[in-house]
Amino acid sequence: MKYDIVLCGVGGQGGISVSVVIARAAMAAGLDVKQSEVHGMSQRGGEVLAHLRMSDKEVASPIIPRASADLILAFEPLEALRYVPWLRKGGAIVTATAPLKNMANYPDPDAVVAELRKIPGAALVDADALAKEAGNARAANVALVGAAAKHLPLEASALEAAIKELFARKGDAVVEANLRAFEHGRRANP
Amino acid sequence: MNTETLMGDEAIALGAVHAGLSAAFAYPGTPSTEIMETLQAMAEKGATTADGAKFVAQWCANEKTAYESALGASYAGRRALVSMKHVGLNVAADPFVNSALIRIHGGLVVVVADDPGMHSSQDEQDSRALAAFARMPCFEPADQQEAYDMTLEAFEFSERHEVPVLIRITTRLAHSRAIVKTAAKGRAQNPVDKAPQDMSWILMPAVARKRWKILLGKQAEFRDYAEERSPLAPASKKLGVVTTGLALQYYRENLEDYVAANGEAPSHLHIGHYPIPAAKLRELCAKVEKVLVIEDGYPVVEEALRGVLPTPIPVLGKMTGELPLDGELNPDLVRAALGLPEREGVPAPSLPPPGRPPQLCVGCPHADSFAALKEALLEYPTHAVNSDIGCYTLGALAPYNAIESCVDMGASIGMARGAAEAGLRPTVAIIGDSTFYHSGMTNLVDAVSHATNTTVYILDNQTTGMTGAQPTIAPSSRLKNLVIGLGVESAHVRVLDAHKRSHEASVQAIKEELAYAGPSVIIGVRVCIEAYKKERAK
Ligand SMILES: Cc1ncc(C[n+]2csc(CCOP(=O)(O)OP(=O)(O)O)c2C)c(N)n1
Ligand code: SF4
Numbered sequence: 001m002k003y004d005i006v007l008c009g010v011g012g013q014g015g016i017s018v019s020v021v022i023a024r025a026a027m028a029a030g031l032d033v034k035q036s037e038v039h040g041m042s043q044r045g046g047e048v049l050a051h052l053r054m055s056d057k058e059v060a061s062p063i064i065p066r067a068s069a070d071l072i073l074a075f076e077p078l079e080a081l082r083y084v085p086w087l088r089k090g091g092a093i094v095t096a097t098a099p100l101k102n103m104a105n106y107p108d109p110d111a112v113v114a115e116l117r118k119i120p121g122a123a124l125v126d127a128d129a130l131a132k133e134a135g136n137a138r139a140a141n142v143a144l145v146g147a148a149a150k151h152l153p154l155e156a157s158a159l160e161a162a163i164k165e166l167f168a169r170k171g172d173a174v175v176e177a178n179l180r181a182f183e184h185g186r187r188a189n190p
Numbered sequence: 191m192n193t194e195t196l197m198g199d200e201a202i203a204l205g206a207v208h209a210g211l212s213a214a215f216a217y218p219g220t221p222s223t224e225i226m227e228t229l230q231a232m233a234e235k236g237a238t239t240a241d242g243a244k245f246v247a248q249w250c251a252n253e254k255t256a257y258e259s260a261l262g263a264s265y266a267g268r269r270a271l272v273s274m275k276h277v278g279l280n281v282a283a284d285p286f287v288n289s290a291l292i293r294i295h296g297g298l299v300v301v302v303a304d305d306p307g308m309h310s311s312q313d314e315q316d317s318r319a320l321a322a323f324a325r326m327p328c329f330e331p332a333d334q335q336e337a338y339d340m341t342l343e344a345f346e347f348s349e350r351h352e353v354p355v356l357i358r359i360t361t362r363l364a365h366s367r368a369i370v371k372t373a374a375k376g377r378a379q380n381p382v383d384k385a386p387q388d389m390s391w392i393l394m395p396a397v398a399r400k401r402w403k404i405l406l407g408k409q410a411e412f413r414d415y416a417e418e419r420s421p422l423a424p425a426s427k428k429l430g431v432v433t434t435g436l437a438l439q440y441y442r443e444n445l446e447d448y449v450a451a452n453g454e455a456p457s458h459l460h461i462g463h464y465p466i467p468a469a470k471l472r473e474l475c476a477k478v479e480k481v482l483v484i485e486d487g488y489p490v491v492e493e494a495l496r497g498v499l500p501t502p503i504p505v506l507g508k509m510t511g512e513l514p515l516d517g518e519l520n521p522d523l524v525r526a527a528l529g530l531p532e533r534e535g536v537p538a539p540s541l542p543p544p545g546r547p548p549q550l551c552v553g554c555p556h557a558d559s560f561a562a563l564k565e566a567l568l569e570y571p572t573h574a575v576n577s578d579i580g581c582y583t584l585g586a587l588a589p590y591n592a593i594e595s596c597v598d599m600g601a602s603i604g605m606a607r608g609a610a611e612a613g614l615r616p617t618v619a620i621i622g623d624s625t626f627y628h629s630g631m632t633n634l635v636d637a638v639s640h641a642t643n644t645t646v647y648i649l650d651n652q653t654t655g656m657t658g659a660q661p662t663i664a665p666s667s668r669l670k671n672l673v674i675g676l677g678v679e680s681a682h683v684r685v686l687d688a689h690k691r692s693h694e695a696s697v698q699a700i701k702e703e704l705a706y707a708g709p710s711v712i713i714g715v716r717v718c719i720e721a722y723k724k725e726r727a728k
Binding site: 023078086 | 195309362363365366367368369436439440442443520521522525532533534535536538539540541543544545546547548549551
């Protein structure tokens with residue numbers, strides 16, 4: 001078994017930090033894990049990208065080859081579109097729908113969403129709304145992990161344990177809100 | 191034995207502590223920064239070496255000062271680490287090259303992080319070439335586990351052979367995480383024990399000639415070691431593959447498909463230790479009809495293999511177009527070089543997504559400084575704005591379009607000065623505070639001593655913003671006096687509030703200094719948004 005995830009978004013969205021949740025759950029399940037991030041400049045607003053690979057055999061490359069990712073987990077729709085060449089045939093996309101238009105030449109958001117819908121296995125999720133419902137607007141990234149949970153070769157309980165671990169030092173309220181966001185995400189893409 | 195998930199940078203930091211590190215020195219630079227950040231975070235939490243002793247982990251003014259501090263620690267008999275990004279090694283080149291000639295006492299390990307693909311750098315130079323230039327042994331880890339293990343190995347090697355060891359990593363290794371097995375019990379620090387007083391640290395010509403011969407004489411043992419540590423796995427006669435460092439993983443990624451397509455695996459030699467193991471390369475090439483060299487960075491091994499005269503078998507790689515000469519290596523490029531077909535994915539979207547370039551943070555003080563400078567320059571149709579490297583380099587792009595050059599750290603002042611001396615006026619040097627301490631000060635001394643008609647604009651955001659807001663080497667409060675101390679007349683050292691609210695006053699002050707015919711310094715002060723957030727999160 002191998003499972004490759006491309007996580008992508010925009011700098012400052014905090015999206016990449018949730019790859020830790022998935023990575024920890026995978027390690028708890030006894031899988032080998034490699035994770036690669038591009039985080040060069042601290043300026044906000046550029047593209048950010050992480051590759052997360054897990055396998056019951058040893059993982060070799062920290063970079064996922066093109067056309068072989070099992071899942072694209074995107075925190076922004078244009079970024080989801082950018083990494084489609086990494087998706088394998090039959091792979092899944094789970095993406096937030098809210099565009100982040102911090103560039104002059106951002107294409108028509110409806111066209112972006114329409115492009116994504118053409119791809120079988122794409123789930124478009126209003127992660128911001130799910131996070132707000134859960135009581136913490138900053139939990140959109142965790143809501144997305146929830147929306148992707150059915151695809152992941154990991155138990156939901158393992159993911160929940162990793163969420164608890166990641167947010168533990170921020171206090172119970174934050175942990176609870178993130179667990180709720182995760183649950184809302186799961187229900188949004190059952 | 192413990193297992194941890196570590197970035198390459200973290201693995202090296204931990205390896206150094208387990209090797210009995212006494213002192214580490216660095217200047218920030220992506221992707222090497224996290225080595226020092228990890229050491230400092232460990233020290234802050236009370237981490238010690240196996241003997242319960244604390245270690246020193248300090249930021250320095252630049253890579254050269256960091257290197258020299260590490261040399262001093264080695265002279266004191268203790269294990270020292272110095273880390274930097276690849277271009278930092280240019281700054282430290284003088285101590286680096288010369289340190290190969292002295293008789294290293296406490297182990298000295300130099301970690302240099304290259305950036306093939308230029309994720310956040312101005313070039314993609316390969317530090318393996320600089321190690322060879324200095325006749326210094328070089329280790330190149332293939333994954334995070336090796337990054338950890340080789341750090342321990344490098345300290346041992348350094349002390350055994352009395353030479354510094356360069357560990358070459360790349361961005362991908364530095365910034366990716368994998369599971370690493372670490373030693374449960376590290377090694378104690380060396381006691382303070384000054385280097386023997388046998389002239390071996392005095393590189394005056396008569397001594398240096400001897401030391402150089404000694405270094406040249408050691409090359410055979412360095413090479414023997416590399417030969418021993420380079421595994422050769424003979425298999426197919428048709429193709430031999432040479433991998434170095436992380437390239438091993440891209441090769442392994444494709445191996446199963448290669449075997450499925452060709453019925454056998456290539457013969458394979460992996461190199462993680464330099465000088466280049468020439469005998470092993472000959473042994474591989476004697477067994478195969480052609481050889482493919484896969485390395486990230488310059489074609490270092492490939493060039494050595496190819497030489498000038500025709501090779502008995504074809505040598506394939508970056509110089510023959512099987513792999514690109516520039517950019518970062520990846521599994522897809524290696525796949526094509528192995529002759530495997532592209533994987534078939536989903537059809538490409540018909541809407542090509544435009545790039546999303548990085549921007550100054552909303553509210554960045556640099557934006558307000560650019561606005562003031564641009565307005566002040568309006569009355570000079572001809573002018574030069576030479577800039578430097580930092581977040582403010584983004585001032586080259588719209589909507590600012592405020593700067594005209596960016597070459598290397600410190601170049602702004604030298605270039606603005608040189609252009610002014612050559613007759614171009616007015617000239618302005620834009621430089622960040624961290625870069626000013628790094629290598630701007632000496633240029634300013636030149637400007638003072640020649641009374642150059644130029645204006646230096648220091649963007650004092652009280653941090654090293656570009657690399658993630660590390661502290662600068664001196665506090666903002668000392669900067670004005672420092673500039674005056676370097677000889678700039680105090681009437682022409684102007685401290686401005688780098689904020690919209692002070693726009694008019696700033697424009698006025700800049701105009702006055704542009705009109706002044708000698709060296710002047712403007713200091714625009716306001717804290718970086720990121721540094722402020724980081725401080726508050728503490
Ligand atoms: C020789 C060298 N060392 C390190 C770096 C990495 N680096 C780029 S800019 C910079 C300093 C930025 O700080 P500052 O000049 O204060 O500007 P800021 O980013 O805060 O605006 C560093 C360390 C480099 N490019 N070259
Ligand atoms: S990190 Fe600091 S200096 Fe860099 S763009 Fe942001 S506010 Fe400006």
